[in-house]
Amino acid sequence: MTSAPIAPPSPLVTLAQQTRRQARQLATLPTDAKNLALEAIAQALEAAASSILAANEADCQAAKELGLASALYARLKLDDSKLKAAIAGVRDVAKLADPIGAVQIHRELDQGLELKRITCPLGVLGVIFEARPDAVMQISSLAIKSGNGVILKGGQEAVRSCEAIVKAIHAGLAQTEVAPAVVQLLTTRQETLELLKLDQYVDLIIPRGSNAFVRFVQQNTQIPVLGHAEGICHLYVDKAADIEQAISLTIDAKTQYPAACNAIETLLVHQAIASEFLLNAVGPLQQRNVELRGDDRTRDILNIAAATEADWVTEYSDLILAIKIVDSLEQAIDHINTYGSRHTEAIVTADSATAAAFLAQVDAAGVYHNCSTRFADGFRYGFGAEVGISTQKMPPRGPVGLEGLVTYKYQLVGAGHIAATYSGPAAKPFTHRDL
Missing domain, CATH: 3.40.309.10 (Aldehyde Dehydrogenase; Chain A, domain 2)
Known part of the structure; x- marks a missing residue:
């Protein structure tokens, strides 16, 4: 009896796998390489400014015809000054200290047995947002500086703007050591639902939008969610x-x-x-x-x-x-x-x-x-930009910049040490000496 053929992965799963592979490479790059990538993005965005603004104008015109709510329209509109501010934000992120590789704890457990707690990227971020195309630039720059891949899903009302911005980002990254695939863009509502199911490949979901939208995300995924449901x-x-x-x-x-x-x-x-x-x-x-x-x-x-x-x-x-x-x-x-x-x-x-x-x-x-x-804004706090604002009690809380996109791992290096040495009647004591 022959087994049924295994169905190939969906296009979105393939995309998420690719993003995860490239994010692992990004995580190992030195600070200078990431900063050069951010400068390349800034220059590419400047070169594509007219195309980005034209795409945004088309989105805004379509939004007017559909009667988009005034608050969403204000967030959608991307004029020249707003675009320049967002590009300046990319460069500001490059100036920030690298959050990766910081040694938070360095402790001798015993002679020759040393423990370190070191900051590292989360992996892959899934960011879903309504209306705001400038969020693409903020989030992509923070993701790259923190060593994370990112899968972006903008609202339908901003699809032309987001596509133009991501096209410029990819053009900039193509000239650097950072693979363009670390920044991906989704464009359909169906992809949003599928993204929420990719807990094997996506490490954190960040929703930015209305109360109802954020709650929908929270209720339809097993991936950890960082966000605020409303701003009262x-x-x-x-x-x-x-x-x-x-x-x-x-x-x-x-x-x-x-x-x-x-x-x-x-x-x-x-x-x-x-x-x-x-x-x-x-x-x-x-x-x-x-x-x-x-x-x-x-x-x-x-x-x-x-x-x-x-x-x-x-x-x-x-x-x-x-x-x-x-x-x-x-x-x-x-x-x-x-x-x-x-x-x-x-x-x-x-x-x-x-x-x-x-x-x-x-x-x-x-x-x-x-x-x-x-x-209450990541840029105004000196974070360069923000991926969103978190109102949860557990950290990160408030405007989330680089520090909210990293975790840590414990590295322990010994010389053949075994746990049995430190247990039983003749247990050897730990030194627990901070280095």
Whole structure:
């Protein structure tokens, strides 16, 4: 009896196998080789700028015709300044210290028996994102610098832009020691579902998108997932806040880029300062087309729409701001810890003790004092770029740069040492001496 023929692997499995093989080679390259590859990518992106922008314009035009949500459209749009900033980010990653090969522990267990804990790449990343073509450049540069392969899956609305960018990345890598196959791009929804099943070849999934999208990924894969499901961020204006400073921070945190996950969605105001602050803030906010919604106490001061329970749990990603008046710092913290998404939270106050209590008690990846939540970003933190923001408790947390893309291994070198020597009645003691 003859056995049934073994079906050949699917094209995506073959692609993942190739990415994994090339990632193993990348992991062994010296820092200089990786940095030269990043510079080659930057130059290739600059050379292809007109093609990339034309592809993005085509994506944007198609998105308009399909009625893409304004927040997604803002993320999709890639103008000349945004492209130049992303290319600068590639070069910034090249300037960062190499995270691979760092010796975290070097310890003698006994004479001639030495232990090292050394950082190493994760392997292959699967990154799924909506709308943002600039993420391709950020993620690819971080993956290469950290010695990881990456399989990218952008949203359908950005497919032309992503293809143009990856084409340029491959052209740059072709001139270096880094194989172009370490950066792969998927383009269909079916490939997303198949990617989530590749636990044999993909070591980490990083989803970037809506709450529903991230939760879908988390529920449909056995691969570890790093990401945040939503960005419900708050700004608390304390009774000891400087009014002018609080207004400036509110405007920046809400309007500087409302589609960002680190923009505030809810404004909490201490009742002792509420009337003065709100009456001064309403004009500047409405001049910037911010739609205000408030609880009953806020509406006693301002003629605005009513906020409902749904507003406290909504990531608008738009020029909409919910306002609530609270009686105390404790009430503000309780509201944030109840409705926040553990992303980024901020307080405005001149009282250092109040600020310290807020920073200690608020449960979030980022807790800020007297500054805008918009600083929650890998580039602004000096990470060069980021692959995403993690709101989970376990590390990495917050903006994830190079340090979040490495793991470590224990290397033990001896000279014929056996475990039996260190057990039983005549057990030899370990020296456990740090070297």
